[in-house]
Amino acid sequence: MAKSEAVKDPATKGKLKLILLAVVGLLLAIGLSVGATWFIMHKSEPAPAAEAAASNVKPAAIYEALTPAFVVNFNQNGRQRYMQLSITLQARNQADLDALKVHMPVIRNNLVMMFSGQGFDTLASSPVGQEMLRQKATAVVQEVAQKEVGKPVIDQLLFTNFVLQ
CATH class of the missing domain: 3.30.479 (Tetrahydropterin Synthase; Chain A)
Structure with missing residues (x-):
């Protein structure tokens, strides 16, 4: 019996490490995606198209x-x-x-x-x-x-x- 428990432990540890690495990798990918989106959406200068549209607006008649x-x-x-x-x-x-x-x-x-x-x-x-x-x-x-x-x-x-x- 002791032999079968010893055989299960290395396989279980290997699968656990693989799952843990997959979860960490997935969290890292999500974090990078959110960070990149936030960076792009919150640029300090407005887009040139928005500036051009704002300058073309006529005052009210x-x-x-x-x-x-x-x-x-x-x-x-x-x-x-x-x-x-x-x-x-x-x-x-x-x-x-x-x-x-x-x-x-x-x-x-x-x-x-x-x-x-x-x-x-x-x-x-x-x-x-x-x-x-x-x-x-x-x-x-x-x-x-x-x-x-x-x-x-x-x-x-x-x-x-x-x-x-």
């Missing part, structure tokens, strides 16, 4: 309605015609928009003069004429802003109401 609405009359084929426009300005900087508000009488005057010079048929026939008018109006406001404030200030001029009668 600010809208300023021009009140009262613009009313312009036309004489077409001996008939009196009217156009009513409600306009909103879109900008990105409140301070610049406030500086532009000081010059609102000049802006309104230039817009009324520009609107009065338009042809009724062009505006009534298609949305293309209305879009061209919107672009011209945007250019008029940006021109006044450039002259008075030193920069265009507004991104675009929007027609919030457009009525031809």
Whole structure:
């Protein structure tokens, strides 16, 4: 009996060492994996793509309605015609928009003069004429802003109401 116990002990010890080495190796591999992941995830400098995305973000749009609405009359084929426009300005900087508000009488005057010079048929026939008018109006406001404030200030001029009668 003593011989069989002696034979079992070396085999058991060998298997135990093998299992112990496998467990230690597995724990070491897990530790290295966790350490490498933590190191990669917690770099001190952000990724260049994140920096580029952060620099491309525009400030929120600010809208300023021009009140009262613009009313312009036309004489077409001996008939009196009217156009009513409600306009909103879109900008990105409140301070610049406030500086532009000081010059609102000049802006309104230039817009009324520009609107009065338009042809009724062009505006009534298609949305293309209305879009061209919107672009011209945007250019008029940006021109006044450039002259008075030193920069265009507004991104675009929007027609919030457009009525031809």
